[in-house]
Amino acid sequence: MIPSAPSLAAPLGAQVDELSPAWRSVVAGDGVPLAGLCDFVDRRIASGARVYPPRPFSALELLDPGAVKVVILGQDPYHGAGQANGLAFSVPRGVPLPPSLRNIRAELQRDLGPTPAADGDLTPWAAQGVLLLNAVLTVEDGAPASHAGRGWEVVTDRILAAVAAAPQPTVFLLWGVHAQRKRALIEEAAGGEGSGCGPRFAILTANHPSPLSARRPPQPFIGCGHFSAANRFLERARVTPIRW
Numbered sequence: 001m002i003p004s005a006p007s008l009a010a011p012l013g014a015q016v017d018e019l020s021p022a023w024r025s026v027v028a029g030d031g032v033p034l035a036g037l038c039d040f041v042d043r044r045i046a047s048g049a050r051v052y053p054p055r056p057f058s059a060l061e062l063l064d065p066g067a068v069k070v071v072i073l074g075q076d077p078y079h080g081a082g083q084a085n086g087l088a089f090s091v092p093r094g095v096p097l098p099p100s101l102r103n104i105r106a107e108l109q110r111d112l113g114p115t116p117a118a119d120g121d122l123t124p125w126a127a128q129g130v131l132l133l134n135a136v137l138t139v140e141d142g143a144p145a146s147h148a149g150r151g152w153e154v155v156t157d158r159i160l161a162a163v164a165a166a167p168q169p170t171v172f173l174l175w176g177v178h179a180q181r182k183r184a185l186i187e188e189a190a191g192g193e194g195s196g197c198g199p200r201f202a203i204l205t206a207n208h209p210s211p212l213s214a215r216r217p218p219q220p221f222i223g224c225g226h227f228s229a230a231n232r233f234l235e236r237a238r239v240t241p242i243r244w
Contacts, residue, residue, distance in 0.1 A: 007045045007049070007050050007051045007052070007054070008041070008045065008051055008054055008055075008056070008138075009054040009055050011038070011042055012037070012038040012041045012042065012056065012138075013034075013038040013042075015055060015056065015057055016028055016034065016038070016057070018057075018061075019057060019060055019061065020060075020064055022064045022065050022066070023057075023060045023064065023065065023159075026065070026158050026159055026162045027057075027060075027155055027158070027159070029158060031154070032151075032154055032155055032158060033151040033154055034151070034155070036150075036151055037150055037151035037152065037155070040147075040150050040151070041138055041147070044140065049140045049141070050081070050140065050141035051138050051139070051140055051141075051147075052077055052078070052079065052081075052083070052084040052138065052139055052140075052141065053077055053084035053085055053086045053138075054086075055086045056077075056086055056137035056138050057086065057137065058085060058086025058087055058126075059086060059087050059088070059126065059131055059132050059133050059134075060159070061086075062087075062123070062126040062127060063126060063127075063129060063131065065162055065163055065166050066166055066167075066168060067129050067168075068129055068130075068131045068163050068166070068168070068170055069128070069129035069130065069168070069169070069170060069171065069234060069239060069242065070129065070130045070131070070170065070171045070172075070173065070230050070234075070242060071130075071131045071133060071160070071163060071170065071171070071172045071173065072088055072089065072130060072131070072132050072133070072173045072175070073088065073133055073134075073135065073160070073172070073173070073174055073175070073179040073182060074088030074089055074132070074133065074134040074135070074179070075134060075135050075136065075145075075176070075178050075179070076134060076135070076136050076139055076144055076145050076148065077134055077136070077137065077138065077139045078091065078098060078139075079139045079140065079141060079142055079143055079144050079146070080141075080142070081141060082095060083095055083098065084139070085121070085123075086137075087122050087123065087126055087132035088132040088133055088134045089101050089104060089122065089132060089209075090120060090121055090122035090123070090132060091120040091121065092120075092121055093119045093120075093121040094119065095119075095120060096120075097120045098120070099210065099211045100208070100209040100210050100211075100214075101120045101209075103209040103210070103211065103214045103221060103222065104209050105117075105120075106222065107209070107214075107221060107222050107223070107224065107226075107227070108227055108244055110222065110223070111224075111225050111226070111227045111228050112227055112228055112244060124243075125242065125244070128240075128242050128243060129242065130242060131159075131163065133156060133159060133160070134156070135152065135153055135156050135178065135179075135182075136148050136150075136152040136153065136156070137152050137155070137156065138152070157182070157185060160182055160185060160186060160189070161185060161186075161188075161189040162189075164185075164186045164187075164189035164190040164201060165189045165190065165191075167200065168200070168239070169199075169200050169201065169233070169234065169237035169239050170190075170200065170201050170202075171201070171202045171203075171204065171229075171230040171233050171234065172186055172201065172202070172203045172204070173204050173206075173226050173230065174203060174204070174205045174206075175205075175206050175207065175208050175209055175221060176207060176208025176210070176213065177208075178208075179208075180205050183203055183205070186201070186203060187203070199237075200237075202229075202230075202233045204224070204226050204229055204230065205219060206219045206220065206221045206224035206226060207219050207220055207221045208221065209221045227242075227244045230242065231244075
């Protein structure tokens, strides 16, 4: 049994202050409703809600904008106790793999061959330049999408745009309809012309890895080959590929 997990490790505003200057300028920039978002999260915790993950900005704490090579965009943190660790699709070591993550591991093995790691902690990916970003960075225990529409989407859109506008070659993996809605934002920020590919960026799309859609047409996740395709793009750009 997964033990009950605490709410945020520190107030949301304090965690923003701990970000690197490069990320803080994005997250707390003009037009970002950060004060209202922090107030909302703090009030929910004060009312007794358990809010996950303890460190919502973990994906940003592990690498700066200029170090991003690949972006994997999720939707909402896991809402079960002890599951969310601040990285999209990832769970702490020792926690059973959720269904979507099992399919990610299955596709990784199908695509690249080696047996995937038994645990679901994707921190090693982040350490190599994979930004595992959810569109919404907090959630309440047992209540999926409970913090959607509260301002997180503005924050994470700014993060996506900042990465897309950065000079280094970057691959965006958009799995599922929700993630694919960000395509135009990425292309505009990257200076593309709607092709989904340019000298500095590539956008790869497939169904969400959820069991409900992973094998369905028109773009099944199982069989998409995104892990090897991302590495081929990076290698062509003379960037060290990811050790998935």
